[in-house]
Amino acid sequence: MNIIEGTIASPKGYYADGLHCGIRKEKKDLGWIVSTVPAQAAAVYTLNHVKAAPILVTKEALLANSELQAVIVNSGIANACTGKQGLAAAYETQQLIAAKLGIKSNQVAVASTGVIGKQLSMTEVKQGIVQLSQDNQTPAAFHEAILTTDTGTKEVVVTAEIGGQLVTMAGVAKGSGMIHPNMATMLSFITTDAKIDAALLSELLKETVDNTYNQITVDGDTSTNDMVLVMANGCADNQEIIVNTEDYLLFKKLFHFVAEVLAKKVAQDGEGATKLIEVQVQHGQTKEAARLIAKKIVGSSLVKSAMFGEDPNWGRIICAAGYAGPELEAGDVDIFLGSEQVLKNGEPQEYDAAKVQEVLEKESILIVVDLKQGEATGVAWGCDLTYKYVEINACYHT
Known part of the structure; x- marks a missing residue:
């Protein structure tokens, strides 16, 4: 190709x-x-x-x-x-x-x-x-x-x-x-x-x-x-x-x-966006469940806002995974921001703040969530939620 x-x-x-x-x-x-x-x-x-x-x-x-x-x-x-x-x-x-x-x-x-x-x-x-x-x-x-x-x-x-x-x-x-x-x-x-x-x-x-x-x-x-x-x-x-x-x-x-x-x-190119967010869900029970969880995370207004503010708030990520619908065991979940692990087996990890900051400052941010349930994977893409988004849509009709 x-x-x-x-x-x-x-x-x-x-x-x-x-x-x-x-x-x-x-x-x-x-x-x-x-x-x-x-x-x-x-x-x-x-x-x-x-x-x-x-x-x-x-x-x-x-x-x-x-x-x-x-x-x-x-x-x-x-x-x-x-x-x-x-x-x-x-x-x-x-x-x-x-x-x-x-x-x-x-x-x-x-x-x-x-x-x-x-x-x-x-x-x-x-x-x-x-x-x-x-x-x-x-x-x-x-x-x-x-x-x-x-x-x-x-x-x-x-x-x-x-x-x-x-x-x-x-x-x-x-x-x-x-x-x-x-x-x-x-x-x-x-x-x-x-x-x-x-x-x-x-x-x-x-x-x-x-x-x-x-x-x-x-x-x-x-x-x-x-x-x-x-x-x-x-x-x-x-x-x-x-x-x-x-x-x-x-x-x-x-x-x-x-x-x-x-x-x-x-x-x-989301309205007002400054960052592309990619969420990879690994080891899900089914492909459909993994895709659903990935999309729910990348669509969370709280996750999107955190990415705009370059805030490593992984709590918002696992929260979105938890309400996505498919069952998961919080005690098994790992979360990575880029290559930096911030959650392991459902417990917070000490991480290099400078390295995580480097990840969040990029125009493209990778979030990896490992469910440890099976072999299925799911990927979803979205963008950050910015002040500009509100400005564009507050005045779009007029």
Whole structure:
């Protein structure tokens, strides 16, 4: 596997663009990804019972047809809780893209992100769609067009030889606040030129999301608009990837890598964040329990506040582990901040304060919790809770 510079349109047979159409005051707010041929596709969506109109439209399209050729995304307005008018706007957007490309409406996915409860102005959307380019001169503009409170774009591109051909996979994501996946105000799109069936792609996506995107948290809020969508157009002309083969295992490795990189970038870019926090839970009874405990720790407001204040308050860590749900024996638990052990068999340890301070001063902090129950592991990622987070969200709507 090689990591290369590139964009969401780096795999063969894709182009992308982004622009400012007027939904937002100045920043880019409309973008698309297009495959020149129908692509096998799969998606997972927010588990919030309140789902935005674009989620409903995209879900309907993929249920009717496992192929996509385009994704259209707007930022600034979430088109959530907007009733019949909002749903009509999502359908109209889908139809406008289909007409421009000469494809079926159910080959177009729609996504939105931004303020909940405001209607999407189709005047601006229509003008923007007319201007979206098909020459692939500015594909990185798509990365910018999907952002809201993000401080920067989040992308990764990898290549590997699969089935006798060079396969490329690219991923891009947005997300900074309202992040507590299953999933969050998070949109992520993955493109590849590999040849793989949609059913296998869907199975792999769901498994990968559980171990990556669904293991990040910023603030414990689950959005109405979350979506992770993948397209595989087969333009690499590799032999079709079949489950439980060497090619499949390598493709799975690429897919997990791309998803984990993007998930960690979302966590690190949490609103107002200054630190990325990684929690590793070792020797859990089950993988599900280990993942749950890791996510509960990294999502604790008290743990997050302590990391912001560079306070080695391990009591908050074991407290969060204890209320996560799965049973544990406090007398067995070890906790490490970086490589420094602060708790052993449930008892506090004398530690080198200077070394622990060095750990907590870093932009990336590792917390390790050993439960001594079994062989399962779980990892979760999050960020610190800062004054800036409150400032951003106190004024977000206005």
